[in-house]
Amino acid sequence: MRINMLLAALGLLAGTAHAATINVPGDYPTIQDAVDVAVNGDHVVVAPGTWTGTGDSVVDLLGKSIQVSSSDGAAVTFIDGQDQRRGVHCSGGETSGTVLKGFTITNGLAIDALSEGGGIRVAAGASPSIVDCTIVGNKAWRGPGLMLHGTAIVTGCQVLFNQTHDNTSPNGYGGGIYCLADAVITECDISENGSYWGAGMTLQDCDAQVTDCTMSGNSAVQGGAVYVRNQSPGFFGCSLHGNMAEYGGAVYMFTDSSPTFAGCSMHDNVSAGFAGAVAAYLTGPAIFDNCTIRNNLAGGSGGGFWIYLSQSTMEIVNCTIVSNTAGGTGGAVYSDLGDATLAGSLVCDNSLDQLTGPWVDGGGNTITETCVSGACCDGADCTVLTQFECDAIPGSTWLGDGSTCDGCLAPNAGACCLQEGLRGASCIITDPVSCEGLGGDWQGS
Numbered sequence: 001m002r003i004n005m006l007l008a009a010l011g012l013l014a015g016t017a018h019a020a021t022i023n024v025p026g027d028y029p030t031i032q033d034a035v036d037v038a039v040n041g042d043h044v045v046v047a048p049g050t051w052t053g054t055g056d057s058v059v060d061l062l063g064k065s066i067q068v069s070s071s072d073g074a075a076v077t078f079i080d081g082q083d084q085r086r087g088v089h090c091s092g093g094e095t096s097g098t099v100l101k102g103f104t105i106t107n108g109l110a111i112d113a114l115s116e117g118g119g120i121r122v123a124a125g126a127s128p129s130i131v132d133c134t135i136v137g138n139k140a141w142r143g144p145g146l147m148l149h150g151t152a153i154v155t156g157c158q159v160l161f162n163q164t165h166d167n168t169s170p171n172g173y174g175g176g177i178y179c180l181a182d183a184v185i186t187e188c189d190i191s192e193n194g195s196y197w198g199a200g201m202t203l204q205d206c207d208a209q210v211t212d213c214t215m216s217g218n219s220a221v222q223g224g225a226v227y228v229r230n231q232s233p234g235f236f237g238c239s240l241h242g243n244m245a246e247y248g249g250a251v252y253m254f255t256d257s258s259p260t261f262a263g264c265s266m267h268d269n270v271s272a273g274f275a276g277a278v279a280a281y282l283t284g285p286a287i288f289d290n291c292t293i294r295n296n297l298a299g300g301s302g303g304g305f306w307i308y309l310s311q312s313t314m315e316i317v318n319c320t321i322v323s324n325t326a327g328g329t330g331g332a333v334y335s336d337l338g339d340a341t342l343a344g345s346l347v348c349d350n351s352l353d354q355l356t357g358p359w360v361d362g363g364g365n366t367i368t369e370t371c372v373s374g375a376c377c378d379g380a381d382c383t384v385l386t387q388f389e390c391d392a393i394p395g396s397t398w399l400g401d402g403s404t405c406d407g408c409l410a411p412n413a414g415a416c417c418l419q420e421g422l423r424g425a426s427c428i429i430t431d432p433v434s435c436e437g438l439g440g441d442w443q444g445s
Contacts, residue, residue, distance in 0.1 A: 022034045030053065044069070100120075106135075116142045129154075130153070135162065147174075162176055175220070197252075211235075241269065247271060247279050258312075272299045276302065278293070280338060289318060299327045302330045303330065320391070322386070344364040376397070382405035418438060
């Protein structure tokens with residue numbers, strides 16, 4: 001009995017020992033020194049400053065399930081590779097309990113044979129959480145910002161101004177993020193990165209889930225914001241705007257890729273060649289659901305979509321494809337030997353042409369040369385707008401082609417009893433704001 005109690009006490013002591021807080025520089029002079037002595041469950045807290053290191057990485061988390069965080073946030077706490085070494089390495093074995101939080105990781109340079117992950121490299125078998133970090137100004141051939149072999153969770157990060165060694169060389173992949181695993185990427189700003197393939201993000205053989213992310217100002221040869229090859233990643237509620245590429249200003253999909261884009265916006269992207277927004281070449285059954293594709297520009301065909309030799313039908317459902325421009329043909333959609341099914345979508349004001357090539361009418365589409373306009377009722381306010389402009393205003397109601405603002409009274413109309421002496425004890429039908437302006441008592445709709 002006494003032996004069992006002793007063993008239990010030792011176990012309790014061991015458990016509490018695994019929850020130490022290690023301060024840098026209070027307890028150890030560098031982040032790596034603190035990580036070296038930390039055990040699973042420990043929390044390394046790093047004070048503001050610029051932290052450098054030696055060897056191939058400033059910090060190697062050594063497969064430990066520990067939390068490494070800044071005390072005062074990324075704006076004042078820097079992991080600096082000094083253009084000599086990688087910023088952070090998760091070398092294998094890190095778990096969901098491994099957390100890197102609140103650092104700016106900058107001037108990282110990948111110097112290993114594969115030249116991967118100038119800012120952060122996550123090895124196969126590692127699955128850390130990377131939270132509220134700014135990953136900026138790093139360099140490598142593959143994933144200059146982040147190289148993800150493992151199933152990392154990346155949340156609330158800024159991935160900015162990362163570049164491959166030569167953005168015109170096909171050796172350069174994923175300027176911001178190169179993903180080879182089923183990562184989860186949420187609420188990140190992935191902007192102003194450069195590479196040959198997928199300047200914002202390259203997803204190859206991975207089913208990553210990308211949610212509520214912004215990708216802007218990225219520049220590539222193929223896939224300004226995103227390059228997808230194989231597998232079926234998902235993009236949900238993302239904004240891809242102001243990106244540039246030779247082919248696929250926003251997205252380039254290749255070889256059996258079948259991603260889903262839901263609730264995404266792709267606007268003001270530019271391609272010098274084909275596909276102002278989306279290029280699909282030899283792809284699988286990709287899905288675009290409730291997306292807005294507008295104001296994209298292609299020097300060649302396909303201002304909005306360019307679909308070529310696809311292996312199965314692409315589904316474009318409940319989408320708005322407006323005001324895209326192609327120097328060739330297919331302002332909205334250009335399809336050669338690849339088919340697209342279009343359903344419940346608005347297609348208008350694209351040039352040259354709206355739809356070119358084979359496509360399947362799934363019903364419920366509105367396809368016109370110019371976008372029709374009508375009254376957009378927004379509470380007590382009304383403006384004559386196109387349907388897609390009105391739909392972009394939360395809570396608004398579009399009254400249809402040719403409608404006027406007189407009709408906007410209908411959703412909010414009700415009895416307004418006017419005061420004595422103004423117009424007599426009378427009642428008119430109006431909206432609540434107008435009734436209040438008249439000094440009346442609105443009785444409801």
